Amino acid sequence: MNMRAIATISQSALLHNLSVVKKYAPQAKVVTMVKANAYGHHLNLVTPLLENADILAVSEIQEAQALRQITNKPILLLSGVHSREELQQALDLNCHCVVHHSSQITLINNITQALNIWLKIDTGMHRLGLSSEEYQQCLSDFNTNPLIHIECILSHFACADECNHPMNQTQFEAFNTITDNKDNRSMANSAAILSLPESLFDVVRPGIMLYGASPFNDNHFTLKPAMQLSAPIVSIKTLQAGDCVGYGASWSANQQTTIAIIAIGYGDGYPRHATNTTPVLINDALHLLAGRVSMDMIAVDIGDAKVAIGDKAILWGDEKLRVETVAHHSGTIAYELLTGVSARVGFVSGK
Numbered sequence: 001m002n003m004r005a006i007a008t009i010s011q012s013a014l015l016h017n018l019s020v021v022k023k024y025a026p027q028a029k030v031v032t033m034v035k036a037n038a039y040g041h042h043l044n045l046v047t048p049l050l051e052n053a054d055i056l057a058v059s060e061i062q063e064a065q066a067l068r069q070i071t072n073k074p075i076l077l078l079s080g081v082h083s084r085e086e087l088q089q090a091l092d093l094n095c096h097c098v099v100h101h102s103s104q105i106t107l108i109n110n111i112t113q114a115l116n117i118w119l120k121i122d123t124g125m126h127r128l129g130l131s132s133e134e135y136q137q138c139l140s141d142f143n144t145n146p147l148i149h150i151e152c153i154l155s156h157f158a159c160a161d162e163c164n165h166p167m168n169q170t171q172f173e174a175f176n177t178i179t180d181n182k183d184n185r186s187m188a189n190s191a192a193i194l195s196l197p198e199s200l201f202d203v204v205r206p207g208i209m210l211y212g213a214s215p216f217n218d219n220h221f222t223l224k225p226a227m228q229l230s231a232p233i234v235s236i237k238t239l240q241a242g243d244c245v246g247y248g249a250s251w252s253a254n255q256q257t258t259i260a261i262i263a264i265g266y267g268d269g270y271p272r273h274a275t276n277t278t279p280v281l282i283n284d285a286l287h288l289l290a291g292r293v294s295m296d297m298i299a300v301d302i303g304d305a306k307v308a309i310g311d312k313a314i315l316w317g318d319e320k321l322r323v324e325t326v327a328h329h330s331g332t333i334a335y336e337l338l339t340g341v342s343a344r345v346g347f348v349s350g351k
């Protein structure tokens with residue numbers, strides 16, 4: 001009997017989710033976001049995404065190194081480079097580099113090998129990106145350098161997961177004005193792909209939707225969960241009214257009930273802040289968490305359901321229990337839960 005937590009990565013769900021991207025953005029090239037070890041799904045288990053990408057994107061150079069071991073596809077380095085060493089590494093790995101800060105311009109302009117760059121404009125999120133003036137400066141500097149090829153112009157939405165947020169229109173218009181009908185532009189992340197069709201431009205950058213989680217609370221757009229996190233029941237107890245469970249004795253039974261103890265906790269990446277309204281799926285039925293999440297265990301109030309030691313509990317990644325729901329009950333977002341599954345969990349490839 002396998003008594004540890006397992007994350008099963010569904011290959012067919014990954015392919016399906018990619019088809020949802022194609023449905024919403026049929027004309028666009030796709031930058032497949034595989035930063036943070038493919039949003040926690042493990043690079044070596046997301047082969048359908050790697051194989052079908054036009055280009056793959058990671059945040060920093062170590063991630064690009066790991067990715068280059070398993071694919072020959074172009075890699076986009078979202079943070080760009082910050083030193084000559086990093087620039088050389090990026091060139092050796094055949095990466096495209098984002099230029100998002102004026103401090104990167106001179107570094108890039110002194111290259112001795114050809115390089116594809118992506119210019120990132122700050123249209124209001126104020127995190128990464130060139131101002132309109134810096135962008136113009138960059139264009140004039142780089143256009144006279146035969147080694148530099150400007151592959152794409154991009155910007156990032158701050159509020160795309162709130163369709164009606166006024167920032168979306170402001171950023172879209174700023175981008176349109178600054179980039180002035182140029183070819184090869186990119187703004188849309190998952191939320192924008194699904195809800196802001198005018199922002200698709202030529203290149204889209206889906207992340208979370210590829211992994212089957214929706215950026216919106218009220219609509220999952222037929223996306224299929226790619227990661228199923230499960231763990232076995234390791235103990236079953238009958239409690240009487242008034243008996244409590246777990247650290248702090250914060251939960252107690254209102255009436256006689258059964259508690260199933262599941263072998264997963266915050267040491268595996270299950271959120272410690274999950275409240276007692278958080279569902280857990282056992283033998284196809286939803287039950288609620290009872291008491292605090294421990295490092296290695298959680299308790300679930302299963303009432304009078306019949307279960308056995310070794311039965312599988314699904315923590316998330318089922319049509320009946322999406323990771324978005326667990327995130328909602330834990331005061332966080334699906335991104336954090338998916339990227340936070342720890343090294344103690346066994347990762348396997350599934351249908």
Ligand SMILES: *Cc1c(COP(=O)(O)O)cnc(C)c1O
Pocket residue numbers: 033035078156188189190191205206207208209215
């Ligand atoms: C991570 C990232 C994305 C993808 O965002 P999702 O919300 O996961 O779709 C797109 N663009 C950039 C620049 C990113 O860093």
